[in-house]
Amino acid sequence: MxxxxxxxxxxxxxxxxxxxxxxxxxxxxxxxxxxxxxxxxxxxxxxxxxxLTRWQRVQLSRHPDRPYTLDYIYEIADDFVELHGDRTVKDDKAIVGGFGSVNKQTFMFIGQQKGRNTKQRQLRNFGMANPEGYRKALRLMKLAEKFNKPIVTFIDTPGAFPGLEAEERGQGEAIARNLKEMFMLKVPVICIVIGEGASGGALGIGIGDRVLMLENTWYSVISPENCSTILWRSWDYKETAAEAMRVSSYDMLDLKLIDGIINEPLGGAHIDMRSMAKEVKKVILQHNKELSELSVEDRISKRIDKFCSMGVVSE
Missing domain, CATH: 4.10.860 (DNA Excision Repair, Uvrb; Chain A)
Structure with a gap:
């Protein structure tokens, strides 16, 4: 494409x-x-x-050949055991997770997963999780905490699933609980936006000691198309919306909403997936080493302070 x-x-x-x-x-x-x-x-x-303009980076983040969560996990981890279910409703295929080892260090990997073809996209619900997906993610995080294993989350979603049944099962509550619990996790948490980072759907697995973005990704409360629809009642102004919203990784770094940018190969992450995964692996190990040197109390305190300082303005 x-x-x-x-x-x-x-x-x-x-x-x-x-x-x-x-x-x-x-x-x-x-x-x-x-x-x-x-x-x-x-x-x-x-x-x-x-x-590239901000809209062009949004387009790149959605490229159908772009690596997804499982692509990174299978490339980065020496072995991976996927875990299923939220122990309440069902196994949400839009969120995957499990233990994997990297250089003999065990991590809990969790992330949104999209599909390559029509059948896979339906199975994965286009990467839009239901409440049970977020509850599964939290169950796995608590499991990692129990065994003192660091957590890595891969964010790539157009948003949490907005269907009536999702709301009936407590979509808002599930995401809110994840936010609360992730602040207090005793193990290192590294969050990486690998594609789309939209709304509470992304934030539901996005509270971490380090929040990083791949170069050609975006992170915002709403997509440029939906913003355009609300403000101008048309998708025709999506490029204008993307510029006004400042959704790119460079904008997020300037606004101090993320901790770093992971550079992509020239042309995007899909051009050289192995090289991209190698860089992601290197960054994960580097940040995990830094975070592991902090005490649990210090790490939690810094995590809370980081998010509480966002949006604070002094005049």
Whole structure:
């Protein structure tokens, strides 16, 4: 799938492939032209992806080839045992979680999971969790706390499921309880936005000692499309909304709402998934080492202070 701003790059890459094909099928020497075009493509890529608008980053965060939670877990962890169910209603497939080891250190991995095709998307409910999903996540967090294992959450959701049945089963209460309980967890908690970070659906697993975002992701109380719909009664102003809302990772860092940005390969995380997972793994181990050196009381105190200071303005 090509995004609009990627089309000029794709056209040059198609031209490059044509040149290489000519070189293979004939005796014509096009090596200089190939080299020149490769340099031009590299320069255009660098220019394009270093000057993305906020809306273009939103588009990249939703790219269908982008790595999802399980992609990262299976690439990062040496082994992974998925755990199921909230012990009350059912197993919500929109949220996955379980124990996995990284460099002989056991972590509890939890995250929203989307699907690649229609069948998977229906199974995962497009990454939109029901109350039982958040209750499953909290059960796993408490299990990690019991065995003194650090927690890593991967955030990637367009929001909590807004259906009537979700509200009937206590969607708001489930998310609110997660917020309260995550503040008081005695183990290190690292939260990483790997795609979309929308609304309370993202925040329900987003309270941590470290909150990080991949470069081409977004984090906000509402999506640009829904914001546009509310303010202008049309989706046509979604780009304007994205700019006004300042949803990008760089905006979140400037506003001190996150603790760091994880750089992506040129072109996005889906261009080189293994390289992206390797960088995420490195960041997880680094932050876990720093957090493990703090006492439980100090870690909880810093976690609470961090979130309580957000939105405070002095004049």
């Amino acid at each position: 090509l995004l609009d701003f990627e089309k000029p790059i794709a056209e040059l890459e198609a031209k490059l492939e044509g040149m290489k094909k000519i070189a293979l099928e004939s005796d014509v020497d096009v090596s200089d032209a190939v080299k020149s075009l490769e340099t031009k493509i590299k320069s255009l890529k660098k220019e394009t992806f270093s000057n």
